[in-house]
Amino acid sequence: MNFIETFGVSLEAILSNKVRSGLTMLGVIIGVMAVILLVSIGEGARVYITKELTGLGTNLLIITPGKTTTRGGFHPPSAGTVRKLSYDDSLALRRRAWLLTDAVPIVLGTGKIKYQNLGRDTMVIGTTPEFQRVRNLFVGIGNFVSQGDVDSKSKVVVLGTTVKEELFGEQSALGKVVMVSDARYRVVGVMQKKGTSLGWDIDDVVFIPVTSGQELFDTDGLFEILASTTRAEDVDPAIAQIKDILIKRHAHKEDFTIQTQGAMLSTMDTILGVLTAVLGGIAGISLLVGGIGIMNIMLVSVRERTREIGIRKALGARNRDIMAQFMIEAMTLSGAGGIIGIITGVGLALIIPVFIDVLPTSVSLWSILMAFSFSAAVGVFFGVYPARKAALQDPIQALRYE
Amino acid sequence: MHRFIMIELSNITKTYRMGEVDITVLSGISLKVQSGELIAIMGPSGSGKSTLMNIIGCLDRPTSGAYHFESREISTLSDDELAAVRNSKIGFVFQTFNLLPRFSALKNVEVPLIYSGVPARLRRERAVPVLEQVGLSDRMHHKPTELSGGQQQRVAIARALVNNPPLLLADEPTGNLDSRSGSEVLDILTGLNRQGVTIMIVTHDKDVAARCKRIINLKDGQIINDQVIV
Numbered sequence: 137m138n139f140i141e142t143f144g145v146s147l148e149a150i151l152s153n154k155v156r157s158g159l160t161m162l163g164v165i166i167g168v169m170a171v172i173l174l175v176s177i178g179e180g181a182r183v184y185i186t187k188e189l190t191g192l193g194t195n196l197l198i199i200t201p202g203k204t205t206t207r208g209g210f211h212p213p214s215a216g217t218v219r220k221l222s223y224d225d226s227l228a229l230r231r232r233a234w235l236l237t238d239a240v241p242i243v244l245g246t247g248k249i250k251y252q253n254l255g256r257d258t259m260v261i262g263t264t265p266e267f268q269r270v271r272n273l274f275v276g277i278g279n280f281v282s283q284g285d286v287d288s289k290s291k292v293v294v295l296g297t298t299v300k301e302e303l304f305g306e307q308s309a310l311g312k313v314v315m316v317s318d319a320r321y322r323v324v325g326v327m328q329k330k331g332t333s334l335g336w337d338i339d340d341v342v343f344i345p346v347t348s349g350q351e352l353f354d355t356d357g358l359f360e361i362l363a364s365t366t367r368a369e370d371v372d373p374a375i376a377q378i379k380d381i382l383i384k385r386h387a388h389k390e391d392f393t394i395q396t397q398g399a400m401l402s403t404m405d406t407i408l409g410v411l412t413a414v415l416g417g418i419a420g421i422s423l424l425v426g427g428i429g430i431m432n433i434m435l436v437s438v439r440e441r442t443r444e445i446g447i448r449k450a451l452g453a454r455n456r457d458i459m460a461q462f463m464i465e466a467m468t469l470s471g472a473g474g475i476i477g478i479i480t481g482v483g484l485a486l487i488i489p490v491f492i493d494v495l496p497t498s499v500s501l502w503s504i505l506m507a508f509s510f511s512a513a514v515g516v517f518f519g520v521y522p523a524r525k526a527a528l529q530d531p532i533q534a535l536r537y538e
Numbered sequence: 539m540h541r542f543i544m545i546e547l548s549n550i551t552k553t554y555r556m557g558e559v560d561i562t563v564l565s566g567i568s569l570k571v572q573s574g575e576l577i578a579i580m581g582p583s584g585s586g587k588s589t590l591m592n593i594i595g596c597l598d599r600p601t602s603g604a605y606h607f608e609s610r611e612i613s614t615l616s617d618d619e620l621a622a623v624r625n626s627k628i629g630f631v632f633q634t635f636n637l638l639p640r641f642s643a644l645k646n647v648e649v650p651l652i653y654s655g656v657p658a659r660l661r662r663e664r665a666v667p668v669l670e671q672v673g674l675s676d677r678m679h680h681k682p683t684e685l686s687g688g689q690q691q692r693v694a695i696a697r698a699l700v701n702n703p704p705l706l707l708a709d710e711p712t713g714n715l716d717s718r719s720g721s722e723v724l725d726i727l728t729g730l731n732r733q734g735v736t737i738m739i740v741t742h743d744k745d746v747a748a749r750c751k752r753i754i755n756l757k758d759g760q761i762i763n764d765q766v767i768v
Contacts, residue, residue, distance in 0.1 A: 452625020455621075532598055
């Protein structure tokens with residue numbers, strides 16, 4: 137009895153009870169669909185975040201005050217006897233750390249920006265001209281903060297497009313005077329539009345010279361220093377250089393932390409990879425439940441067709457013929473369910489981002505292959521027991537079965 | 539026609555274990571059947587008729603004793619080898635017809651051919667003439683539920699014959715039929731016997747037995763009478 141033959145017999149049996157077969161398949165369909173969908177969402181987040189972070193430059197080094205032993209992620213500057221990072225530190229790095237292309241000081245705070253009767257609370261970043269290059273954010277109209285502005289503590293501001301549109305609408309903002317936390321600042325430029333990244337509006341920000349920022353926030357320290365190297369292989373020697381220079385300046389104490397974008401990236405990648413695996417695993421449980429559904433139905437089917445098994449055996453069917461018949465039936469149910477599940481899962485994964493834009497998805501081939509082979513394996517695994525039970529029926533008992 | 543000993547049973551016993559007790563169904567049956575015979579096996583309920591037929595039909599194995607079918611020792615064969623013997627050497631006709639309800643008459647007749655590896659296109663070629671032989675050429679595409687009892691039994695006979703087995707075993711083939719259908723079925727069976735098929739019929743019915751050439755009576759698992767009717 138060849139495969140096509142057996143397949144025909146199995147298909148016939150499946151089609152003779154359409155509702156039951158459909159419901160049985162539904163379990164597998166939902167399972168496979170859930171695996172693909174959830175893995176796509178997890179993968180989507182991973183791909184998206186990787187892309188966003190890579191867009192900021194992988195040769196980026198972030199120097200923050202305070203010593204932490206953890207690698208990657210954000211953490212607030214720890215309190216205590218820590219010496220702050222100063223603007224002079226960034227100047228020293230720029231002068232002496234020749235592996236660095238840039239060393240950009242950053243002060244960060246929130247402030248209220250007002251123009252006439254309109255106001256907006258936004259993020260205020262104090263920095264230097266090189267910020268543009270390091271962060272890949274460039275001025276669109278007018279000029280960015282210049283070195284002269286930094287040196288002379290000028291009260292000039294560059295607006296993010298969101299802030300510009302809030303305060304000025306269609307009007308030109310260049311040359312206008314706005315209030316930044318009760319100090320008068322002249323608008324010298326408007327940034328290019330960048331959009332939203334990871335739910336954060338990059339354009340909802342204003343830039344001022346770092347020295348003006350220190351005055352505004354009443355601090356002589358920095359939030360962080362952003363540095364970058366030209367080549368990826370310079371990152372590690374550059375870290376050594378930075379340490380060497382800063383430790384000497386900080387009374388021989390390593391009271392700062394250097395993070396690399398690469399390290400943050402791989403940390404994020406690991407976290408999101410685990411997240412994806414967990415999501416997939418949870419969905420896998422529903423696939424397992426679907427498999428149990430198949431076994432359940434197959435057991436009922438074997439019992440219902442006990443007499444048929446007896447007749448077939450009397451007519452010359454070998455145990456393996458009966459086994460094959462029921463195995464193929466189980467595998468057809470799970471295989472068809474798997475295919476339908478893949479179609480709906482991929483379909484949903486492609487449709488979801490259209491309606492929910494904060495939920496990027498990425499359909500990966502491996503999740504499809506995994507879900508399908510898993511569903512086929514479920515068919516085999518949960519089909520074996522009922523099929524064996526069918527194959528080992530005693531023909532005489534089976535023929536007498538009512 | 540050349541005659542040979544088709545079946546030879548030597549001191550066959552069959553015991554079933556029911557919980558703690560052993561029940562002996564057959565105790566020392568010895569029997570020879572020549573090719574071309576038409577035999578009725580009679581006896582009261584529980585005399586072991588069906589068990590004997592199951593053993594002869596290779597559906598069951600004896601507890602002890604030897605069974606030679608066409609000079610081949612059967613009781614030591616594996617399940618698969620027994621299945622092959624059933625498929626090619628033995629045709630079964632049951633009291634309750636035992637057709638597959640979802641299949642047409644034609645498909646039912648084709649089933650034994652599936653298991654002997656006949657390709658799909660040849661199966662039909664072989665099944666159709668056999669159905670014509672039992673007078674059902676106009677009912678080939680009907681399902682069993684659309685056929686009368688007599689017609690269903692004739693489909694079952696066609697199914698038993700499709701592989702041209704030398705032996706046909708019938709267990710109460712007329713038991714569920716009215717007398718007219720029953721006699722039609724018997725006509726077919728006796729006709730087949732005239733063509734050389736060896737037939738053994740288990741029956742309660744004296745009229746059925748009367749049309750056979752040899753009657754074996756069983757009681758309590760033993761042959762109590764074995765007479766050839768001339």
